[in-house]
Amino acid sequence: MRYSGLRIIKEALTGNKGWKPAWRDPEPQPAYDFVIIGGGGHGLATAYYLASTFGKKRIAVLEKGWIGGGNVGRNTTIIRSNYLLEGNGPFYEYALKLWEGLEQELNYNAMVSQRGILNLIHTDAQRTAFTRRGNAMILNGADAEMLGVEQIRARYPFLNFNDARFPIKGGLAQHRGGTVRHDAVAWGYARGADNLGVDIIQNCEVTGFRIENGVCKGVETSRGFIGAGKVASCVAGSSSRLMAKAGMRLPIESTVLQAFVTEGLKPVLPGVITFGAGHFYCSQSDKGGLVFGGDPDGYNTYAQRGNLPVVEGVMESGMALIPALGRARVLRMWGGLMDMSMDGSPIIDRTEIEGLYFNGGWCYGGFKATPASGMCYAHLLARDIPHEYATAYRFDRFRRGYMIDEKGVGAQPNLH
Amino acid sequence: MIINHPLLGPRDAQEFTYLGDASLIDRPDWEAADAQEQFYEYAYLRDNPAGEHRELWFHEIGDRSWLVVTRNTLTHEITSVEMARDVARSKGRSK
Known part of the structure; x- marks a missing residue:
């Protein structure tokens, strides 16, 4: 049919x-x-x-x-192809190109949404590293753009730009990145x-x-x-x-990565953002929930559930980046098992x-x-x-x- | 998770950092004829079992001792905690 x-x-x-x-x-x-x-x-x-x-x-x-x-x-x-190394870059860019044609190929609405992904920069060293990464991305056929603070503020005015420890200094954007259902x-x-x-x-x-x-x-x-x-x-x-x-x-070792979703909110987060000073990434689902995660728990497990210290760490990183996040209530959290390879x-x-x-x-x-x-x-x-x-x-x-x-x-x- | 430190008693796992399989204590002999193969297996390959797992934890925000923790990777239940030093010595290592 x-x-x-x-x-x-x-x-x-x-x-x-x-x-x-x-x-x-x-x-x-x-x-x-x-x-x-x-x-x-x-x-x-x-x-x-x-x-x-x-x-x-x-x-x-x-x-x-x-x-x-x-x-x-x-x-x-999250979908993206912002990789640095030769073995990875072309592969993930190929994946992103396949995502772009996926729904027509499958005749199925997978809700591929190229809303863009933004990796925030908080230090000069990070700017250097991300500039290099952006250049590698362009060489591998992907898209990349370094954004200044004002460009970011226009799209994400609610971020904690002037944090004393982790002020936002810019960001590396891949506009073709995004999310898929x-x-x-x-x-x-x-x-x-x-x-x-x-x-x-x-x-x-x-x-x-x-x-x-x-x-x-x-x-x-x-x-x-x-x-x-x-x-x-x-x-x-x-x-x-x-x-x-x-x-x-x-x-390979197996570990667990936890993820979280809040109650449904009105549209607030137009793209995918990642924190550069802690490990935190966040997007808003089409139902309105803020979907976010951070580091894996970091020990061998097959339990499909994690421990509270990582939950605390993710929430702290989230609050450091988006203070308004504290007003949202987390509805669900879960864990998935990861094959962590040695490189x-x-x-x-x-x-x-x-x-x-x-x-x-x-x-x-x-x-x-x-x-x-x-x-x-x-x-x-x-x-x-x-x-x-x-x-x-x-x-x-x-x-x-x-x-x-x-x-x-x-x-x-x-x-x- | 709570790790019952042999010297300090029950401590929050947050005080520790995790290294991995306790077989990392058994460093291969660098002079062995097949040392290259042995080090490849030592550095990269893991049993990664579902169930009982002996693993190394470092009490970083504590007394900085290394522990061998026996933990179930399906339930996170910890059944035994030993000083890594004692484990290494029981295998004939000097320290």
Whole structure:
């Protein structure tokens, strides 16, 4: 069923009786050419591009719960491509370009809103660093503009410009950044993939891999064995747990990132802003809630909930930047599990086990990468060579010493 | 989280900074024939288990001692806290 304005009018006049479920609920078949583990944004995008761009058939997505119930439904919905390093910049810019055409491609309203992202500057050293970053962005084909205080004040008059410790000195803006309705990304890709014949199998947990003579033949699941030509792990947050079943140890630790949303307010925050003196980022959802977050909790966990010191730290950072925030009431807070890789950058690669592929290590920046992650992973699965924008995201970069260390502080699993 | 420090008693986890898996105590021998491989695994690879995890915490805003905390990564329950010094010595290290 194609969605359109005309369709909405027709359904409105006929009691909305014509809407159908957006995807099927099929029984798993005994075998597929491609089995993708994980029905989150990245897994569903991978299935969609495998079927659409690469024309592959016999594809299944296995999800242990319901699709979109993991990190794609738990993030702060920000999209941007303001990266510095060569391995990252072109990849994230490619993602942003795919976001720009996503709704037309999927015929689905994902509420892609390029309202702009602004990284605030509070010191001279930061201005130098952000000027360099902006130049790198422009070299990578992204857009970037350094803004002065008055330009920022015109759009965000309520910020704490003259704070004694952290006065705002300017900002690096990416006007094409913004937000996307996160659930709609999962639903849109699921519907698109399902239309192309992909089986989306929910409530189907992978319990093990069947590996014979170094070749992965399929997966054991809570709904029986499913054979596969290629098995693709796509479960960031739980990658170590899943890959341990295949005997692999990863350069990853799992941690939790908390996020918060306030009650619905009238439009007050036109774009996405990030604090440069503490870690705090905030946008306003289309429902009106201020959505914000800060640092991950910083210790290994699989609990999907965090501790109070980080909550306090995020609130303090928020108050330092937007004093008016204190008048809003926080409605909800939640946590999502993050694959924190050892250099803060992701992995999209084959494994040493033939037929077993890996996508993970997204740290806490996976949402914005969703379309490019899906496209690059699909490229790898279909052709067995990395996509041109994902050539740096290999497992062996740690062994060879070619880390993509965006933060520049060495092997630490607590980076972006 | 409250960490029951062996010397100081229950302390707020906020006073500590976290390093990671306690296997970081077992630094490989730099003279070993396969030292390069061992250091690669030591520096980058982790078990990252769901469940019981032995990990290093540093009492930064306290007595600046290193602790080995055994904590469940699914529930955050802490079942044992040892001085990292004692753990290292029990493995034959001098300090």
